[in-house]
Amino acid sequence: MRFTDWEPVYTRILADMGYDRDGDESSVRILKAVTVNCDLIDPDDVRERFGSECTVFGDASCLEDDLARSSPVGTLVASGSSVGRLLAAGILPDIIVTDLDGDMEPQIDASSRGAVSFIHAHGDNADAIREWAWRFEGPVVLTTQSRPESTVFDFGGFTDGDRAVCIAQEMGARKVHLMGFDFDKPRPKNGSDPAVKLRKLGWAKEIVSSLAGIDVLMSDGTSLTLELGDIRVGVAYRAKGRVATPAVHGSKPKPRVPRPGCCSSH
Secondary structure (H helix, E strand, O other): OEHHHHHHHHHHHHHHHOOOHHHHHHHHHHHHHHOOOOEEOOHHHOHHHOOOEEEEEOOOOOHHHHHHHOOOOOEEEEEOOHHHHHHHOOOOOOEEEEOOOOOOHHHHHHHHOOOEEEEEEOOOOHHHHHHHHHHOOOEEEEEEOOOOEOOEEEOOOOOHHHHHHHHHHHOOOOEEEEEOOOOOOOOOOOOOOHHHHHHHHHHHHHHHHOOOOOEEEOOOOOEOOOOHHHOOOOOOOOHHHOOOOOOOOOOOOOOOOOOOOOEEOO
16 A cells, blocks of 8 residues: 555544654664664565464453453464463464563563564654664564655554554455454553553554454454444545545545555655
8 A cells, every 4th residue: 555545544643642753753763773683574474474364462451351262263463562461371473563562571582482573663662662672583574654665664553453453454364353452441551641542542443443355353253343433533444445434523524545554655
């Protein structure tokens, strides 16, 4: 997907959250610098690890209950701090999607054991990038939510969890099972504002539920659906642009925006 298709969505997220694009791009430069000696790979080299079905793990409080209810299937994609909880349950993920926040040592461990890590740069994690990014020993793909370049890719997505689903779709998955996802109840985390986290989860739910050409199932087997009340600031997008954004609070529908995939700048 062209970056020009993703950029309007990204711009609305920045406006809604009050974040700074310059900060995102500054962190990308830091990420590139500190990972120069890492095993950087092209996303195309990751496709062979994906089949048509995968499980994406979030870090919600329900993760252990979800694992007790059913076994994960397909390619195992872990977001952020869910990695440590999976390792504790005897599960080594195939893929890690991380912005280097939270419980990091298990992510480093899983990387050393062969997991592919998608390491993300944004304006709030420059210090974490300096501390952790260079320590990943396994294969690494660098990601951004701003403009992609030759060694830094944009698959869409805002949080680790929804970015993981976007990556799975781009890698060819057509059915995604979610475990450890609760879009309404943020898991408490030191230094994290629950209100801000809840707003991020609102974006995450909208992004995941708006993806087309892919079935996204919650842990109870029901399909993830987006209600009109979940719409954040009028952003909804689907592959091939089939569905326009619903009107919000009496506004006119906004132009449709294609789903976020692996963006290119050309």
